[in-house]
Amino acid sequence: MSAITEPTTLSSLPVVRGKLLDFPADPIRCMRELQRCHSDVAALEEAGSRLVFVFSPELNQKVLTDMRRFHARFFAVRGSKNSSQRRLTCGILSMNGEEHKRHRRLVAGPFQKQSILGYHADLVRQAEELAADWKPGQERDLDQDMNRFLLGVTSQILFGFDQRDLAYEIGLATERWVTLNHEIGMGALVADAGIAQNYDRLLHEAEGLEKLIRRMIELRRNASALSNDVLSLLIRARDDAGQGLSEAELIGQAAVLFGAAHLTTANSLTWTLFLLAQHPRVANELVEELRVELGGQAPTWEQLERLPRLERVIKESMRVLPASGYSQRITTEPVELGPLPVLAHTVVVFSQFMTHHRADQYPEPERFRPERWLSINPGPYAYMPFANGPRHCLGSYLALMIMKIALPVVLQRFCLQLVPNAAVNGKIVSTMLGPTNGVHVQILPPDAGFRRQPVRGNIHELVDLSDTDEVGAVAA
Numbered sequence: 001m002s003a004i005t006e007p008t009t010l011s012s013l014p015v016v017r018g019k020l021l022d023f024p025a026d027p028i029r030c031m032r033e034l035q036r037c038h039s040d041v042a043a044l045e046e047a048g049s050r051l052v053f054v055f056s057p058e059l060n061q062k063v064l065t066d067m068r069r070f071h072a073r074f075f076a077v078r079g080s081k082n083s084s085q086r087r088l089t090c091g092i093l094s095m096n097g098e099e100h101k102r103h104r105r106l107v108a109g110p111f112q113k114q115s116i117l118g119y120h121a122d123l124v125r126q127a128e129e130l131a132a133d134w135k136p137g138q139e140r141d142l143d144q145d146m147n148r149f150l151l152g153v154t155s156q157i158l159f160g161f162d163q164r165d166l167a168y169e170i171g172l173a174t175e176r177w178v179t180l181n182h183e184i185g186m187g188a189l190v191a192d193a194g195i196a197q198n199y200d201r202l203l204h205e206a207e208g209l210e211k212l213i214r215r216m217i218e219l220r221r222n223a224s225a226l227s228n229d230v231l232s233l234l235i236r237a238r239d240d241a242g243q244g245l246s247e248a249e250l251i252g253q254a255a256v257l258f259g260a261a262h263l264t265t266a267n268s269l270t271w272t273l274f275l276l277a278q279h280p281r282v283a284n285e286l287v288e289e290l291r292v293e294l295g296g297q298a299p300t301w302e303q304l305e306r307l308p309r310l311e312r313v314i315k316e317s318m319r320v321l322p323a324s325g326y327s328q329r330i331t332t333e334p335v336e337l338g339p340l341p342v343l344a345h346t347v348v349v350f351s352q353f354m355t356h357h358r359a360d361q362y363p364e365p366e367r368f369r370p371e372r373w374l375s376i377n378p379g380p381y382a383y384m385p386f387a388n389g390p391r392h393c394l395g396s397y398l399a400l401m402i403m404k405i406a407l408p409v410v411l412q413r414f415c416l417q418l419v420p421n422a423a424v425n426g427k428i429v430s431t432m433l434g435p436t437n438g439v440h441v442q443i444l445p446p447d448a449g450f451r452r453q454p455v456r457g458n459i460h461e462l463v464d465l466s467d468t469d470e471v472g473a474v475a476a
């Protein structure tokens with residue numbers, strides 16, 4: 001597949017002709033082809049329609065900070081006015097202007113450090129349950145295990161520890177709904193009627209999901225004791241004028257929060273464990289730090305900030321394989337992006353993956369080298385796994401806390417090795433970069449030693465796994 005059929009005749013402008021649907025079909029390949037022709041900004045054009053891509057930190061900053069000219073439009077399919085689909089897609093990711101500001105203030109409350117502190121003990125318990133499921137000698141699919149782990153964690157943080165089953169059911173329904181939105185939404189993005197055939201299924205899923213969320217809201221409203229799950233906090237939240245969120249607004253926020261939290265964090269954990277398994281020196285040094293600092297225990301709240309190697313490993317993993325691979329905005333008026341004039345109502349894509357892989361920002365960008373963070377300090381639009389600016393991820397602190405608890409719990413109990421010759425493939429689906437057919441590892445006792453294994457698959461196009469322990473062997 002090639003996105004690009006011929007360079008444009010519009011001489012100096014960075015416009016390339018191709019098929020717009022090549023972008024959702026293989027986002028990374030398409031963006032790489034465009035970036036090869038035009039390193040900072042490029043438009044993909046088909047029959048007069050354009051998708052615009054920015055790749056440089058400077059243009060990322062412009063797109064991410066100019067909230068007036070670049071509106072968020074996360075969901076392409078909004079449904080009719082009074083539909084479940086409309087209510088479920090009206091969360092913060094679809095809001096702009098004053099409405100976004102107001103909701104961001106209300107939604108931010110439950111994700112502040114102080115609120116999150118209250119989840120620490122439950123997160124440790126859940127990470128220990130995950131580790132208790134693993135036995136040396138087993139073969140496991142990390143992707144499946146991290147998804148299940150995050151489904152439990154996210155559903156309970158968002159909806160409550162005392163309603164495990166309903167919370168889990170909402171989680172599963174949200175996952176199905178998010179997937180359908182992607183499949184159909186990409187069709188809508190480029191007006192492809194063929195892809196919209198699942199529209200009825202999407203509306204049906206939306207109705208089912210809304211019913212479940214309404215049931216949970218009712219349970220929370222009628223609960224005798226005050227609960228500290230995010231939904232309960234949102235039900236009680238009030239803005240400066242004393243106004244709370246309506247039922248429809250709560251439904252939209254709940255769905256979006258689940259979608260934003262679950263797969264992104266699961267994929268980040270899967271990629272980090274995969275990269276560690278394939279980089280024995282880095283893994284061994286990290287395990288040594290954990291042994292010395294934690295002595296086999298899960299990190300306390302205070303210790304979370306005192307594990308510098310773990311910090312660097314997570315930073316580097318989220319640089320080289322960022323779970324949020326790209327995101328998009330839509331222009332509200334004509335703008336200029338570098339040399340490219342852009343019309344109103346054009347979709348503009350910015351990509352963490354592409355920016356994080358720029359050689360002018362990160363020498364040997366395809367290599368996983370946590371030690372690079374000892375000497376680099378990239379700007380907020382050159383390193384942006386959680387985006388940046390006025391729409392910076394509200395759950396970044398929570399996501400990092402989940403990772404900083406789960407990784408030490410697992411790595412102090414087990415050593416992981418990829419199943420030799422396993423196929424590992426990664427793709428951006430619905431903006432998220434995740435494995436497409438599992439990441440199969442062998443679970444070994446902690447003293448077995450990490451050993452890099454030969455793996456197949458397109459992972460070699462995303463990250464250079466040939467980096468041996470000898471190359472650049474500086475302490476991580």
Ligand code: HEM
Pocket residue numbers: 072092093104107257258260261262264265268322323324327328384385386387390391392393394395396398399
């Ligand atoms: C490793 C895990 C995560 C990653 C990589 C991630 C990444 C991102 C990114 C890139 C954005 C900006 C999207 C855009 O501007 O188009 C974002 C926004 C957001 N994220 Fe996360 N996220 C993660 C976890 C979470 C969690 C755990 C939550 C909360 C439950 C969360 C809640 C949000 C919300 C509410 C927004 C919208 C902010 C706004 O529009 O003002 N995220 N996230």
